[in-house]
Amino acid sequence: MSETPDQAAEALRRGELILLPTETVYGLGADAGNPEAVAKIFEAKGRPRFNPLISHVADAVAAESIGAFDDKARALAEAFWPGPMTLVTPVKDVRRVCDLARAGLDSVAIRVPGHAGARSVLAAFDGPVVAPSANRSGRPSPTTFADAVEETGFAVAAAVDGGDCPVGLESTVISVLGGAVSLLRPGAVTRAEIEAVVGPLADGGEGHRSPGRLTLHYAPDAPVRIEAVEARDGELLLGFGPGVGDPRWSLSPSGDLREAAANLFRLLREADRTRPVGIAVSPLPTEGLGEAINDRLRRAAGHIG
Incomplete structure (x- = not known):
């Protein structure tokens, strides 16, 4: 089972879910502006609704259409996009990223993925796609197509096989709010690399704005x-x-x-x-x-x- 980017984009327009390959992990994708579609993600994953989702877009121009970027956010975007970095900024367009996708917050988490297959789907869809990892909540994220299908393939209308994910960890999440830059979730873009662009980081006190922060997470069945x-x-x-x-x-x-x-x-x-x-x-x-x-x-x- 593997569909083309155009077929995946059409499934998104119908309000259905897709399996989306990225360089980090496979995502379970939905139209970020469609509350009914986003609700299907939480149902399929068994994910708590207080946990915000990351909106994936095709490029930095699309990112700035849904989030308010300051100079520091733009510097980080220029340095690390496309790639395994998510920016949390004030939300600009609440229609294109619905309240459920943002967990009711006044911020939005945005990423431009580095995977060519993901960007092909995003370009074909021409809108933000929320795509948390395609595992059932709390389990290890899938980094192969077969594992993604095994975890949540039952819930999707289209699945794009992008091969094995070369990074293998969820994206680095960086908050850029009120002029302060904080690391909310570490990832392949490291603390030192971030500080080389924007200087010393503020203490991270906004963890609720990032996914992947539950105490027991990424866990197999065996202890x-x-x-x-x-x-x-x-x-x-x-x-x-x-x-x-x-x-x-x-x-x-x-x-x-x-x-x-x-x-x-x-x-x-x-x-x-x-x-x-x-x-x-x-x-x-x-x-x-x-x-x-x-x-x-x-x-x-x-x-x-």
Whole structure:
């Protein structure tokens, strides 16, 4: 099952859901301005409605038609779009991004994805598309077409196969409100890269404006134990670095963080299918992209709160 971008755009116009490939993870997409269509996302995912959705658009011009950008937002957009970064700005057009998509907030989360297939769908649709990760709420995000279909394919009218997602983690979410820039969710665009564009970040006190902040999130069925030196009886170890665990289950045998990010959700899902007593994950560096990987692992283990 795989449709063309034009077929996916037509499904969106009918108020139906689609599977949308991006460079981060597969998304479950709907017309951002159609409350009935957006409600189908929450129903299919079992997602709480207080959690806002990210609106995906084809380019920065489209982004500025739905959000109010200041100079800092424009600098970040120029530096990192198209790509795995979401900006949270004051909302400009509440008709094109409905109240339910924004969780009733006066802000809107916007991204221009770096995946050519995603931008083809967005260009064909010619409007913002909300597309949270195409998993059932709380589970690991799908980074392959097959995993996306397995998770929420039952709910869609069209699915676009864009291959495996090369980034493998949800986008970095940055709030640009009231002249302050805050990191709400770490991702492939790192803290240091953001600060190189806009200077030191403010303390993040607006977490409710970002998705992906639940205490238990990205979790497989098996319990996850992090910073594990070795596996316990019945556990499957996801290693990191040379000589750590079985190479077949390593996030990155060479210790490369980008490889680890790309493999994280896929390996959590594959490990879960073996029905282990638990999934143990080796320690990973905390700097750079490691901040985002460790954030996802802590939430998978329920260690944030």
